[in-house]
Each structure stands twice: as structure tokens, then as C-alpha cells.
Amino acid sequence: MVGKKKRSGLLRRPKSITGNHTVPKSIKPQNARQLIRRFHVLEKNKFSIIDKIKRINNIPNLTTENYREILSKTKLFKDSYDKSFEEHKNTLTKKSFELITIDDSLTESELYQKLASIDAEVEIRGGLKAYQLASTQGQNGKRGGDSSKRLVEWLKESLYSHKLENATALEIGCLSPDNAISTSGLFTEVSRIDLNSQHHLILQQDFMERPLPTDSSEKFNLISCSLVVNFVPDSRLRGEMLLRITKFLKKPTNSSISSLFFVLPLPCVTSSRYFDKDSLNKIMKHLGFTEVHYYEAKKVAYWLYDWSGEVSNLNNHFKKQEIHAGPNKNNFCITL
Numbered sequence: 001m002v003g004k005k006k007r008s009g010l011l012r013r014p015k016s017i018t019g020n021h022t023v024p025k026s027i028k029p030q031n032a033r034q035l036i037r038r039f040h041v042l043e044k045n046k047f048s049i050i051d052k053i054k055r056i057n058n059i060p061n062l063t064t065e066n067y068r069e070i071l072s073k074t075k076l077f078k079d080s081y082d083k084s085f086e087e088h089k090n091t092l093t094k095k096s097f098e099l100i101t102i103d104d105s106l107t108e109s110e111l112y113q114k115l116a117s118i119d120a121e122v123e124i125r126g127g128l129k130a131y132q133l134a135s136t137q138g139q140n141g142k143r144g145g146d147s148s149k150r151l152v153e154w155l156k157e158s159l160y161s162h163k164l165e166n167a168t169a170l171e172i173g174c175l176s177p178d179n180a181i182s183t184s185g186l187f188t189e190v191s192r193i194d195l196n197s198q199h200h201l202i203l204q205q206d207f208m209e210r211p212l213p214t215d216s217s218e219k220f221n222l223i224s225c226s227l228v229v230n231f232v233p234d235s236r237l238r239g240e241m242l243l244r245i246t247k248f249l250k251k252p253t254n255s256s257i258s259s260l261f262f263v264l265p266l267p268c269v270t271s272s273r274y275f276d277k278d279s280l281n282k283i284m285k286h287l288g289f290t291e292v293h294y295y296e297a298k299k300v301a302y303w304l305y306d307w308s309g310e311v312s313n314l315n316n317h318f319k320k321q322e323i324h325a326g327p328n329k330n331n332f333c334i335t336l
């Protein structure tokens with residue numbers, strides 16, 4: 001059964017100023033890429049603002065999902081956020097790409113105003129639905145379609161052929177139940193989840209809130225996490241997502257796999273000031289993963305990792321530090 005949660009944050013139903021939905025039917029590839037990048041910027045800034053508000057007001061459980069519910073009880077939030085939200089909704093257009101600066105000079109009221117401007121922009125751009133449409137139409141087309149085709153190709157190799165009997169899979173961030181992972185016939189069961197389900201066969205669920213398995217029958221032989229970790233707005237949460245994945249994998253046996261299919265936009269590992277392929281593989285090794293396959297397309301990098309069943313002791317081991325200096329670098333990082 002698909003559980004529909006009350007929508008908040010990016011999950012809020014997209015409406016225009018006039019109340020009409022603004023998600024277009026199709027987006028040109030170039031616009032799609034621009035939209036995807038803008039959503040990442042908005043999400044990242046929203047995360048930093050919530051983090052600051054959390055510290056100022058000492059509300060440790062404040063998140064990008066629950067802040068409206070919690071903060072709307074205060075007059076300062078209502079006065080600053082509501083007014084700014086309406087103002088931005090009436091003035092911003094899909095062509096506005098305002099530079100967002102979040103620093104320590106901002107007052108609490110200014111933080112609420114910035115938060116409102118981000119939310120208004122997300123709404124004007126069509127919310128998470130528009131982001132997903134852009135991901136499907138823009139990125140997918142460019143990289144030759146559904147990324148799980150590559151996974152299926154790899155799994156059909158002799159290395160795995162005798163280890164897939166009764167194998168199950170979990171697809172995190174699933175846009176379609178017709179992806180190769182589901183249609184290949186390699187898995188007896190594929191569970192699909194997404195923050196915003198677009199199909200009744202995809203469970204609407206945040207992986208970070210998926211209840212932990214109580215026994216092996218609730219775990220999977222393969223987890224697919226394609227272009228999801230880069231959507232997570234903070235390096236620490238990205239690391240937590242990777243660690244959490246290990247809790248959902250079955251232990252490998254001589255006759256069954258325990259693997260992770262992982263995909264990132266190529267610049268995350270080729271153009272970051274703080275991260276590269278080596279950093280990723282060090283983290284993955286610590287989590288018990290061994291790289292079995294790697295493929296670099298023009299814009300996207302694909303990995304297939306086998307999991308050993310054991311995670312090494314983690315103690316804030318992988319920190320954010322500059323490893324590639326120079327201009328034109330991005331700030332992508334995963335910490336653990």
C-alpha cells in the first residue's frame with residue numbers, strides 16, 4: 001500500500017499565484033538541467049537556514065520537513081515568513097535566479113524571510129514534481145535513459161548469475177516502476193520508494209525515515225541509490241544515508257548477493273574541492289563495500305559495490321577538507 005503523507009517542504013503541492021498547478025508537461029533538456037541545479041541550490045540553502053534557526057532557538061528536532069508546523073506558533077515567524085512568502089510569490093518568476101547568501105550577519109527575522117523566499121521559489125517552479133520531471137526528461141535522456149539498464153547489464157554477468165535466485169531489491173528515489181531493475185525479471189520482488197511517489201507502485205517514503213528492518217526478511221539483496229545522495233543537502237546526511245543503506249542489506253552468502261548500485265553526477269567526483277573518487281571509495285571501504293564495477297558516462301558516474309556484511313568502527317573519520325584547490329570547483333562532499 002502506498003502511504004500518502006501530509007505534504008510539507010518540497011512535497012507541498014505546487015500551485016501558482018493564481019492557484020493553478022505550474023508543473024509543465026515537458027521540459028527542454030537544457031532547462032531541465034538548469035532547474036535541477038537550481039533545486040539543489042535551494043535545498044542546500046534551506047538546509048543551512050534551518051540549521052541556523054535550530055541553533056538560535058535551541059530546537060534540536062527542527063527539520064526541513066517540520067519547521068512550518070513548529071515555528072508557525074511564534075509571532076516573529078508568522079510576521080516575517082508569511083509576509084515575505086506572499087511578496088516573493090507575487091514578484092518571483094521562473095526566470096529569477098536570485099543569489100542566496102546565508103551568513104552569520106542575518107537576524108532571525110531575516111532568516112525566516114530568506115526561508116520564505118526559497119519556499120516561494122520552489123512553489124513557483126512547480127515543487128518536487130517539477131524536479132522529478134526534469135530528472136526524468138532532461139538528465140535521463142542525456143545519459144541514455146534509465147540508469148538501472150547498466151545495473152542489469154552488470155548483474156547478467158557470470159559473476160552474479162548463480163547468486164540471484166530469490167533475490168530482492170530496494171530502489172531508493174524511484175521515478176518509474178517500469179525501470180529495468182523492475183522489468184528485468186532478475187528480482188523476485190522490487191520495493192520502490194520516493195519522497196514524492198508518482199505511481200501507485202512506488203511507496204511515498206523518506207528512506208531516512210523508513211523503519212529499520214527487524215529481521216533479514218525485511219532486508220534486500222540489492223539496493224539501488226541512483227542520483228539520490230546528491231539530492232541530500234548536507235554532507236553529514238549523505239554519509240548517514242550510505243551508512244543507513246548497510247542496515248537494509250542482507251548479509252552475503254555463497255549463493256546470494258549483497259550489493260549496492262550507486263550513481264552520482266560526475267562533477268561530484270571530478271570537480272569538487274572536497275571530494276573525489278578516491279574519497280568515495282575510502283568511505284565505501286569503511287562501510288564494508290568493494291567496488292566491482294565502475295562506469296563513467298559524460299555526465300554521470302555509476303558504481304556497483306558488493307557488501308561484505310561488516311561496517312568498520314566509525315568515529316567522525318571522514319571530514320570535509322580541501323583536497324583539490326583551484327577555481328571552478330564545486331563544494332560537494334560526503335562526510336562520515
Ligand SMILES: C[S@@+](CC[C@H](N)C(=O)[O-])C[C@H]1O[C@@H](n2cnc3c(N)ncnc32)[C@H](O)[C@@H]1O
Nearest residue numbers: 135173194195196205206207208226227228231
Ligand atoms: C534525480 S531523481 C533520480 C531518480 C532516479 N533514481 C534516476 O536515477 O533517474 C532523485 C529522486 O530521489 C528522490 N529522493 C531524494 N531523497 C530521498 C529520500 N531520502 N528518500 C526517498 N527518495 C528520495 C527524489 O524525490 C527524486 O525523485
